[in-house]
Amino acid sequence: MVAVNPDRQLQISEHPEECYFGQSPTLASLDIIYGRGAAEAWLLPEVQDACLFMGIREMPDNYQAAKLVKIIAQQYGYLKVDEVQLFFFYFCSARYRHFYNTFDPSVIILSLRDFLHDRNRACEEREQREREREHEEWKKNAITHDEYLAWLKNHQKLD
Numbered sequence: 001m002v003a004v005n006p007d008r009q010l011q012i013s014e015h016p017e018e019c020y021f022g023q024s025p026t027l028a029s030l031d032i033i034y035g036r037g038a039a040e041a042w043l044l045p046e047v048q049d050a051c052l053f054m055g056i057r058e059m060p061d062n063y064q065a066a067k068l069v070k071i072i073a074q075q076y077g078y079l080k081v082d083e084v085q086l087f088f089f090y091f092c093s094a095r096y097r098h099f100y101n102t103f104d105p106s107v108i109i110l111s112l113r114d115f116l117h118d119r120n121r122a123c124e125e126r127e128q129r130e131r132e133r134e135h136e137e138w139k140k141n142a143i144t145h146d147e148y149l150a151w152l153k154n155h156q157k158l159d
Contacts, residue, residue, distance in 0.1 A: 005045060006045055006046055006050075006085070006088065008085060009085045009086070009088055009089040009092075010089065012082050012085055012086060012089070013086060013090075014091040016086055016122070017122070017126075018087075019038040019080065019082040019083050019085070019086040019123050019128075020080075020083060020119060020123065021126065022080065022082055024080040024081045024082040024083075025080065025081055026074070026077060026078055026079060026080050026081070027042075027043070027073050027076065027077045027078075027079055027080075027081070027084065028073075028077035028078065029041040030042055030081070031073070031077075038054065039069075039073035040066070040070055040073050041067040041074035042081070043072055043073060043084070044065060044069050045070060046084065046085065046088050047060070047065060047068060047108065048060075048065070048106070049088070049092075050088050050091055050092055051099075051103060053092045054092065054098065054099050054103060055101075056099050056101060057101050057102060058102060058103060058104050059103065060103045060105070060154040064103065064105055067105070067158070068105040068108060068109075071105075071109065072084075072108075072109075072112065076112065080132065083119065087111075087112060087114075090115060090118075091108070091111050091115075096110075096111035096114045096115065097111045099158055
């Protein structure tokens, strides 16, 4: 948790593909590895850092912060730590919704949904590139129908 803190957001934002497709642990696996509540404990500084950066007048109270990180950990436990940090980097860079001088947990939740659309698009693009690569590889070994018929004719003569 110490190594993967909000200061790391700038570094990982340079390689979003690695965040989406890398091997960092998921929020759910933090709870498995470090014990129940570890994901929430890790998320809290991310939320606080975003609020500080955005310059909101009042930080979230303990109830708001605790419930927000619990919702994120529970509903989005499949997200990798690097993806969450990428989300907060994008959130702070005004890529998604933003606060209007006061903290509103729904702004973060709705922004996270917007992030998931971007994430899904990145996954679809990667899958498309993979399909195209596989198709090109297949074409290298493929033969035309006429070539197949000639091959078949040659092999029938041998039988």
